[in-house]
Amino acid sequence: MKTFARILMVLAGLLTASLFFLPMWRIDLVAPQYPDGLGMYIHIDHLEGVKPGDLKNIDILNHYVGMKPLPKPEDMWEFTVFPIVVGVMTVLAIVFALVGRPVLYLTWFVVMVVLGSLGLYDFYLWLYDYGTNLNPEAPIKLVDEYGNPMKYIPPLIGYKQLLNFEVYSYPAIGGVLLGIGILLSLIAFWLAYKTQVKHKIQLA
Amino acid sequence: MMRKWRHTVLVSAIALTVLHGCGPKKESAKKNGGALDKASIAERVYVPPGEWDEFYAFLSGGFSGQLSVHGLPSGRLFKIIPVFSVDAEKGWCFNEETKAMCMTSYGFIPWGDLHHPDISQTNGELDGRWVFVNENNTPRVARIDLRYFETVEIIEIPNSAGNHASAFVTENTEYVVANTRFAVPVPQRDMPINQMKGNFKGAATFIKVDPETGRMSIAFQVLLPGFNYDLAHPGRGKSHGWMFFTSYNTEEAHTMLEVNASQNDKDYIAAVNWKKIEEYVNNGGGKKMKVKAAHNIYDEKTQMARTEWITEVIVVDPREVPGAVYFLPTPKSPHGCDVDPSGEYIVGSGKLSADITIHSFSKMLKAIEEGKVVDTVYGIPVLDFNATLAGVVKNACLGPLHTEFDGKGYAYTSCFITSEVIKWKLGDWQVVDRHPVYYSVGHIMIPGGNSRKPFGKYLVAMNKITKDRFLPTGPELCQSAQLFDISGDKMVMLLDFPTMGEPHYAAGIPAEKVVDRVAKIYPLEENEHPYAAKSEDEVKIVRKGNEVHIYMTMIRSHFAPDNIEGIKVGDKVYFHVTNLEQDFDIPHGFAIIGANTAEVLVMPGQTETVVWEPKAPGVYPFYCTDFCSALHQEMQGYVRVSPADADVPMKITLDDKPIGEVIIE
Structure with a gap:
């Protein structure tokens, strides 16, 4: 059981490392005149169109209501820091697996949950800024039912209607794998902890 | 009596009209194969909205x-x-x-x-x-x-x-x-x-x-x-x-x-x-x-x-x-x-x-x-x-x-x-x-x-x-x-x-x-047109004697540059317009008043050229001819044409800010 827990922990690390290759998040925009869809993947270090040209087309649409262009890698500190965090956490997972102490697995799990939550919060702040910090000279200025400037905040997760677009925001494959990895670390802790307790009882 | 007679005439007239209306219809039914049920034939050629032909x-x-x-x-x-x-x-x-x-x-x-x-x-x-x-x-x-x-x-x-x-x-x-x-x-x-x-x-x-x-x-x-x-x-x-x-x-x-x-x-x-x-x-x-x-x-x-x-x-x-x-x-x-x-x-x-x-x-x-x-x-x-x-x-x-x-x-x-x-x-x-x-x-x-x-x-x-x-x-x-x-x-x-x-x-x-x-766009990165401006950073105007080349871009919903000065009567002006769009079915058109050659319709990622020879001093508009966006009507600009001997400096701008190089060879 101890070995199995170690394997799970290594897997947790490897699944985390998948973020170097696979996107964390995906945002899709759906409208009738975009039959092929329009969307973007959020990677830890850059944004990518679901199809070539999608980022450019999202920018063209957004500029009418005054939204800023989508960030380039150099525009956001997150794109520099996230790869470092992911790298460190991957290495830690493997080191912890080698050491094999249940408390370390739990520590890794807790740190990941905290980092993940912070990441999501940071993502929300960005979405909020992106959807509300609008160019005052935008050609199209809309107001909500109370007369306040319209907000174009995409959903953090799930679905939202923004003008003529249905916007969907969900974890992409990398994000899902990361989630599984975090879960695996908790299972690894649980298995290793049980084995340790059993071992102690046997010793007693 | 009189009324009744009128009534009869009216009925006959209607009957005649109806009969007359029937004539050609019957004939055309015969032409089309007659007995075959029209609805079933229609079904065989019907392609519902949004669906494709075979x-x-x-x-x-x-x-x-x-x-x-x-x-x-x-x-x-x-x-x-x-x-x-x-x-x-x-x-x-x-x-x-x-x-x-x-x-x-x-x-x-x-x-x-x-x-x-x-x-x-x-x-x-x-x-x-x-x-x-x-x-x-x-x-x-x-x-x-x-x-x-x-x-x-x-x-x-x-x-x-x-x-x-x-x-x-x-x-x-x-x-x-x-x-x-x-x-x-x-x-x-x-x-x-x-x-x-x-x-x-x-x-x-x-x-x-x-x-x-x-x-x-x-x-x-x-x-x-x-x-x-x-x-x-x-x-x-x-x-x-x-x-x-x-x-x-x-x-x-x-x-x-x-x-x-x-x-x-x-x-x-x-x-x-x-x-x-x-x-x-x-x-x-x-x-x-x-x-x-x-x-x-x-x-x-x-x-x-x-x-x-x-x-x-x-x-x-x-x-x-x-x-x-x-x-x-x-x-x-x-x-x-x-x-x-x-x-x-x-x-x-x-x-x-x-x-x-x-x-x-x-x-x-x-x-x-x-x-x-x-x-x-x-x-x-x-x-x-x-x-x-x-x-x-x-x-x-x-x-x-x-x-x-x-x-x-x-x-x-x-x-x-x-x-x-x-x-x-x-x-x-x-x-x-x-x-x-x-x-x-x-x-x-x-x-x-x-x-x-x-x-x-x-x-x-x-x-x-x-x-x-x-x-x-x-x-x-x-x-x-x-x-x-x-x-x-x-x-x-x-x-x-x-x-x-x-x-x-x-x-x-x-x-x-x-x-x-079938291609949906022309990828901009593959555009090797000698006069392409593949982004607004590549916009420029080049004068070689009487020949003026304007490297211009189009994207929803503006031209860059959209104000051009320093053109003179007697110039031969080449508008090389590149459509910067990379979205399926978003062409832009370019037309300028008095263009003797043509207007052009430029597909996403393409560059096309119109030659224009202004005949008299003035300020002349150009615009996008293809309804490209909600602000298509705003997609327009002006060229100032000065007399042949004027010394108005060449200037290209967008939003009153200079854009691109001015080159005189």
Whole structure:
């Protein structure tokens, strides 16, 4: 059981490392005149169109209501820091697996949950800024039912209607794998902890 | 009493109106096949909103010089591709990029006469890469790339006049053929017309097609006797390596042909073993002849057309290549020359006859082997008619013209004089069905109907006369086409649809063989146009004396720059406009007041150029002509034009901020 827990922990690390290759998040925009869809993947270090040209087309649409262009890698500190965090956490997972102490697995799990939550919060702040910090000279200025400037905040997760677009925001494959990895670390802790307790009882 | 009488009159008037209203309706029901349920027929051509047709059909636009793209079974028109013709919608042959495409050895030709489309083949099956079409008047062959649905190459055929037996491809698209309808002196020279006989030639041109790029080059010209070569089709399967041409006017009449060219009981189908001639030429055979012909190439990277001049061709005297050319006697001025999917049967439709003559390829080989030569004409052996004959469709119809095949053992022939399409069985030569068409059908088309693998579901009849088929539009009418369902034993007429004038031949292909390869945009990173501005950072204005080049961009919803100053009367201003969009179906147009050349419509990622020569000082607007976005109306700008001797500095701006470099050379 101890070995199995170690394997799970290594897997947790490897699944985390998948973020170097696979996107964390995906945002899709759906409208009738975009039959092929329009969307973007959020990677830890850059944004990518679901199809070539999608980022450019999202920018063209957004500029009418005054939204800023989508960030380039150099525009956001997150794109520099996230790869470092992911790298460190991957290495830690493997080191912890080698050491094999249940408390370390739990520590890794807790740190990941905290980092993940912070990441999501940071993502929300960005979405909020992106959807509300609008160019005052935008050609199209809309107001909500109370007369306040319209907000174009995409959903953090799930679905939202923004003008003529249905916007969907969900974890992409990398994000899902990361989630599984975090879960695996908790299972690894649980298995290793049980084995340790059993071992102690046997010793007693 | 009086009232009652009035009442009766009124009732009678209504009755008359109703009766009168019924008359034409009844008649048209009869025309359309009568008993068949209209709703069930409608269902068979109905393509619901948003759904796609099953086939593409490329219909020649005849004297318009264009090619139209329709969907089948709906008959809907999708696109008109300019080929041998200037085109207002696309600026084709008007803008700086494409004007070289209309160049010939006779100079710039605004439009020609487009006849026969044929789709490229691999192993005898349609491969959906290119459509080849011929120009009859000033002999040329064009290639259309089905990734873009645009003409990418036009090659002029020297030593030819009336390029009618064209542009048919061999089964691996090794060659596209081009034979002359009008015999002419080769090379051209000043001589009395009435000395035509024996002195004119028919140059059968074989154009080599590069299997990767599609690029065409004239491989060789076979100088056949000076008859009129009408149509052609390649051998396939067992007869691959041969090309068959019908001929008329073997009388070599130079005047009053309707009588003088109809005297011989039989003219010939020329069977040309091109593999043998290819080998002869590869071994150094043939003579080089000096010529001048234009070869126009549209470079998809630079997005510019250029003309290269062909100065030499290899001509082959068929008498020097024994066994390369035979004549098969075929009754009554044969027009269509069609080869069945197996490659065994060569159908020659004697247009002045009621019979259809079918030759057998294997019997032809046997006749050659056994030396069944009945005559020699200008050194070409004429084979015994009975030795090559496979069969005759007796009393088929009047004026049989063209034959297509359904791949299920049946052939369909159009009959001009009796205005009908007949269906007959290969091998037993019996007519099994016939259906009237409206009116006077020329070509017919079954998708893949002249390949090893026809798709025998639909047949399109292209008619020469329209008359009363559609709402009248004055003396000049659209052309009429009719769609038939040929999947059953009997032909069922499904649809009338109008086409551009005049659809000679057409080519059809299942949409699935084409759609996946069709481009949606031109990727900006692949744009190598010498005057492209691939982002607003690359915008500039360059003056070279009186010539001013403005490198300009368009994106929803502005031009960059949109204010231009420092232009003077007497300048020749080139607007090189690049569409920065990379989104499917977001073209921008560019138009400026008083543009004598053209407006342009620029696809995403493309660059096009308009030349503008301002005549008087002033401030002139330009704008986007294609409704591109919610702020399309705002997509506009101004050019300031100063007197010729003014010293207003050159300035390009966007939002009152300088944008791009100002260069004076």
